[in-house]
Amino acid sequence: MTTITLRNLRKEFDDVVAVNGVDLTVRDGEFLVVVGPSGCGKSTTLRLLAGLETATDGEIRMDDRDVTGTEPKERNVAMVFQNYALYPHMTGRRNITFGMNATDSFTDEEIDRRVAEAAETLDITDLLDRKPQAMSGGERQRVALGRAIVRDPDAFLMDEPLSNLDAKLRIQMRAELTRLHAELGTTTVYVTHDQTEAMTLGEWVVVMDDGEIQQVDPPQALYDFPENRFVAEFIGDPAMNMIDVAVEGGVAVHDAFRIPLPTGETGDGKAIENGTPAESFADPDAGNRRNAVLGVRPEDLHPARDRPDLGETTFDATVDVTEPLGDSLLVHCSVGDATFKMGAEPRSSLEPGETVSVTYDPERLHLFEPETGEAFYHSATAPVTSDRLERVAND
Template sequence: MTTVTLQNLHKEFGDVVAVNGIDLEINHGEFLVIVGPSGCGKSTTLRLLAGLESTTDGRIEMGGRDVTTVEPKDRNVAMVFQNYALYPHMTGRRNITFGMKSSGDFTDEEIDRRVTEAADTLDIADLLDRKPDAMSGGERQRVALGRAIVRDPDAFLMDEPLSNLDAKLRIQMRAELARLHSTLETTTVYVTHDQTEAMTLGERVVVMNDGQIMQVDEPQVLYDFPENRFVAEFIGDPAMNMIPVDVKDGRAIHETFDIPLPSGNGQPKSNQNGAGDAQITDGQRAILGIRPEDLHLSDPQTNDELPTIDAEVNVREPLGDSLLLHCSIGNTSCNIQAEPRMPITAGETVSVTYDPARLHLFDAETGEAFYHSELRQSTDEQAPSKLTT
């Protein structure tokens, strides 16, 4: 069992605090993605796991063993980098077997067997005799994966392995990585700045910012129940709209609209929907979050009971499968993802409705989530996302 545990992990480079107190438990066989903006400490966290950086404070356990000060070679993890890190003067085969041969732990037969197996799994048999400059980016990354696989490590640590590939190849390799994981079932920690990659690959996703964990959850839970404004705006594209409102008598009141916050009577209560510990008081200023895809142009044909919101269209962007409208609601900028082919022009004022099950409220100061209008099912069954020890 290779459960990986990070406890109160800190890493400082001089004055720079790269990792600022991370507590995380990675399950055996899990595909865990760490996502966050550039510079938030993702690579440093991964390098600490690999033993390529020493911790300033905190503890790392793998399979119950304290490895905090253990040398990288003795951790039995395999790292895959963005730039592939292949030796240019060696063939694919030599690149794959280099670490195994030099370790002296494997017989030649064992090495051959493992290379054949990995080449099979990754479909790279025809690359084994080529040098990296005769391979495409995708092929190089496959060879780099091969090098990681043959070592049969306890965990794969992958740092933006697809970032150097073009968009089409990235999507293809993404699917291959998912397939590879379901075949090998090796514990994998995968770092990316790309939220789509995180959502599609991760069994659980860790959202990081400023060296800290913002939330750990399954992808759909992150999208449906962001615990704070940072996660709400980072996950989802285009980003969630953030509209300043006053909350009074269970309604969100903006300069141009006044809508009910569904949850029975009165003001929304904290916690009942899986939001944070923040408590909203009547008359308080808050941020109403609504995703562009949860706003719709109101249809005069249907007798909608919902109140409508007036939005002035500033820019229209036809995306083919949808029409993205950049709008102003009073003084607030707001994006709406409308049906494609709607005859709407810039300068027009449109009437907008929303999905009442998809409203979010955040503390205007701390950004913490007060409330989600959808009830989160059986929070008890959620795996504990952050260690409480």
């Protein structure tokens, strides 16, 4: 049970800045996922937390303890690695108990009891007398989890623990990790490059890029209200469409279409007042022309004939390619000089070269600054929870 606080954490390797001033609070008992592309500094952040790397600058606190410069073993954290890191010459049981024996803080009976408990929880009783070589990937990772659990650490640090498993097993283990966390309630920091894993597992998700935190939010908020282009494009598969537009008097104008922007403040925002300038959205120069990047997720774009309920504003696009995904049909379209992807009904008959009339969900539009990539407009209003406010205030 520990709150972990990172303050202005920096790590430099020679002339490369891996972690560049990270401020983050991991609250007691929370399952926090750090996600980002490879090389974004997420693993380094975790290793700094574990004490396997020494911070160049900044502070790491666990509860009220400053652990920035302490040895890994004094931090009482357990780490689960991508390659399981089991000792190949030891049985499952020996692997689990090896670290416990090292510290002498457990009696033999207690070790036996804890191993039995952990084995029960993870359903690995049969594996205790086997060597890692005779276990499957999923079984090895369970044993590795068992090793982390028995020590009763203040925090679990997981470095892409599911990446070496096949897709089916990964989904199964994902559910199991969620259950395990609900059962144990230990503060957990989980690093992954897989945004689906981040969305499904995390209570809160940290998106990192280039050694810096881009956004910290619960998964749905991250998906609905990305704070910048990077987050918008990284979270969600297929990625969000980005189209260069100009904004004039509350309308996103492109050579081939005009999309009126609903006022972002009404909250319910259902009615699109066609042609009404949405002057109240956070644009000081409303009415004047400014460049922006319009972001719309593929699943928020539809062929107009499928969704007549979404309003009358449509535009025509040309179908380039179609990709059947089973539950939907992904249509690559082009309009003017822009291309975008659109989700259509799974058995739609859309042929390449065909012209299709496209409509969109007016509540799911985003605008980004072309230069900085900062989001300056979401057509829906972000729900403000006290939780979120508190977090934003803390960081």
